[in-house]
Amino acid sequence: MAHFDPNAKPFTKKWLNERLAIETIERVMSTEYWIPKNINFLWAMGMVLAATFGLLLISGIFLLMYYIPTTKEAFNSVNYLIMSQVGYGWLWRHIHAVAASVVFLIIYIHMFTGIYYGSYKKGREMIWISGMLLFLTFSGEAFAGYVLPWGQMSYWAGMVITNLFEGFSKDFLGGALNFPGLVEWIRGDYVPGQAFIGRFFMLHVVLMPLAIIGLIVLHFGALRIPHVNNQDGEEIDFEAEAEKWKAGKRKESKVIPFKPVFLSKDVFVLSIYFIFFFYLVFYHFEFAMDPVNFDPADPLKTPPHIYPEWYFLWSYEVLRAFPKNPGLVAFGFVQAILLVLPFLDRSPNVAPASKRGPFKIWFWLLLVDMVILTILGKLPPEGIFTILGKIAAYTLIALWIALPFITKAEKPIGGR
Amino acid sequence: MSDRRDFMGMALGAFAGLGALGALYAAKRTWDPLPSVKAGGFTTIDLSGAKENELNTEVWRGKPIFVMKVGKNNPAYNDKRLIKVGNDRFFIAIGLCTHLGCIPTYFPEKNKFICPCHGGQFDAAGKVLKAPPPKPLTIPPFKLEGTKMVLGEEGKEYKEMKAQKLV
Incomplete structure (x- = not known):
């Protein structure tokens, strides 16, 4: 039976602890979540990714207010409305475009770090697998988002990628792996059109972000028991090392608590990253915006080089x-x-x-x-x-x- | 006791399963092309004004359709994939590369199509000259009415070509 102190003042720490166990949560999630000392800046990439995802979410919310998912309006709603009518609309668009590109750079660094240090073995298999599922959902999310401005590249990317679902040609295994109807079903039309833009809009702004958030929770959860790897792949007894830290033997201990020690390092790397990121947003956003996509979609003309x-x-x-x-x-x-x-x-x-x-x-x-x-x-x-x-x-x-x-x-x- | 709980569990599972199947079917149908999309699937084109070896692009079901009167000097002139209309021979095909659906560009001086995406090549009868496309350009279902052609309907000539596995 839970005990509630009738004299506790509302919204004080004690009152909240009795109702929400806030201090237990903080301890379990951060002040007693242990990270090895023997790591380098590459271990901050997870937090860099989380922050970039946050930027995508926030900038996406503002873009969502003005974007119109129809074949007639989509191109203008992005290139005219958001870019030149909406106050600071250009900022959200440039953040969204740059973050969508840079997030993959960090994902690749994060992946190759994992491969280099063997951070997918001995209890860390689920971290790798959930991470790869995140890579796949991010790829789908990026594709769906790329279609939405309805420029030439949007249209032809939509055409080419959905055609992949036709599967193998008819002469292969007697056509058992040939699915001509599937392509039209995915598009909701013979070619990408209104049905296509509507469903990819839904996927991009609702279904796939939900899946990504769920997978991020799984990815973090998968870290909890095996803990993060370290630069030498040393097997650390996290309980014993944590006890040393708590007993005040901080120099001797091989671990540090997530909050505040590791977090301070993370925030430092994040700061450097954001200088680079916003430099791109303000001065070099064009690398993330293909010039061909500033021509409206034309179903009767493939760009010369896609x-x-x-x-x-x-x-x-x-x-x-x-x-x-x-x-x-x-x-x-x-x-x-x-x-x-x-x-x-x-x-x-x-x-x-x-x-x-x-x-x-x-x-x-x-x-x-x-x-x-x-x-x-x-x-x-x-x-x-x-x-x-x-x-x-x-x-x-x-x-x-x-x-x-x-x-x-x-x-x-x-x-x- | 446990038998009864098992029974309740199975009954619940069966009903929930039925409901899930129903919901899946509804979801599948929602993604299907709309009736209006399917109904707009016919296009009539007039072939009488075509000039030799000049490519025209029509639209059927939102897709580009290549239409070209092939002249005797074209190496593809005797190909069975060409459609005879009166004394003329026509090349008619969906203008999307059979690899991944880009529109190949026609080069009249080379008598061939080259796809800008992955470098596939076709001759003036739509046959593959260079991979990756796995098959010739697709001939759409058609019906001849004099010099007019209805796309989206299977006429006598189309069925004959189909029997010879040309389409």
């Missing part, structure tokens, strides 16, 4: 390196394989890649290959670029196939 936003270029390059059917297989493979990384890495070592022998080479090859694919994805599909694209795409697939063998052969570090 390409996705930079963060999709590597998978786009894999798709176009092959004919249709193998292209779809390769495309699906390089997306799905990321989800199961924790089970492909067969080595027991949780350590930075620099200490893991062949895995070190694998890591840097993966990073360089993805950068090469990204560059080639932006170039027109001609001559030498086509050949280089094929080589890079095959390399990416080969790297993933090689991973279990490389890590299986890896020597255990330090007799662990």
Whole structure:
């Protein structure tokens, strides 16, 4: 039976504790949530992402007030109404566009940090998997958002991406994986039109943000039990180290509390990040706004050279390196394989890649290959670029196939 | 006791399951194309004024339709995919690349289409000259009425082509 002190003054700490357990929540969530000391600025990327998502949410709310989701009005509501009529409308649009691009840069840094330090192993598998699900929902969210201004790139991105759902061509497996009706069902029309803009508007502003918020909660929750990894992949006894900290042996302890110690470091990195971010918003927003998308959608004219936003270029390059059917297989493979990384890495070592022998080479090859694919994805599909694209795409697939063998052969570090 | 609770649980599960299936079906139907979209699916085009080897683009179901009278000097002139209208041969196809749906551009001097997105190429009968497109440009269902053509309806000539697996 709960005890309520009849003399406690309303809204005092005691009164709130009896009703909402605010101090217990603060202790469990922050002042006694332990973070290793042995980390670097790359461990702040999670908080940078959370803050960027917050910016997307806030700027999105303001854009939502004036955006009109119809084929006739969408383009003007963005390019005329919001940009030149709404007071500071340009600010929300530039924040939204820059954040949508930069959030993927930070996601990639966050992912490669995880791969480099082996932060997906030994109890941290669910952190990786929930993170990859976040990557996929963010990709969907970015695509849906890209369609909404209804420019030429919006329209043709909508056309090309929804066509992927047609599946394999009819001559493959007797057409068992050919779904011509599915494309029209997704669009609600034979081509992207009013039905399309309406449903992608709904997805972008309601359904997918809800899914993203849910997944962020899961991602944070997945961290709670295994705790974050550290620069050496050392297995820390968090209970014992926390006791040391609480007993006043702060120098000896290998951990620090999330609040206020780790948070102060996080806020420092965030501050640096925001200087860079708002520099882009105010002085270099154009990198996030493709000039072709300032032409209104025209269903009868494909722009001479179309390409996705930079963060999709590597998978786009894999798709176009092959004919249709193998292209779809390769495309699906390089997306799905990321989800199961924790089970492909067969080595027991949780350590930075620099200490893991062949895995070190694998890591840097993966990073360089993805950068090469990204560059080639932006170039027109001609001559030498086509050949280089094929080589890079095959390399990416080969790297993933090689991973279990490389890590299986890896020597255990330090007799662990 | 436990039997009775199990029964209640199963009954609840069954009804909730039925409700969920119903809701899923309703959700699926809500995403279907509207009747007005489906009803607007027919277009008539007049072929009598066409000039040789000059590409015209019509619109059917929001998609571009390539219409071209193919001349004897064009290497694709004897292709069975061309449609005979009187003494003329016409190339008619949905103008969207069969790879991912971009509109290929026609280069009359090369007698071929080149897709700007992924570099696919087609000849003047819509046959693939260069991957990634997996199949020729799609011939839409059509019906001939003299020199007029109704798109969206399957006429005699279309059915014959279909029987020969040309469409």
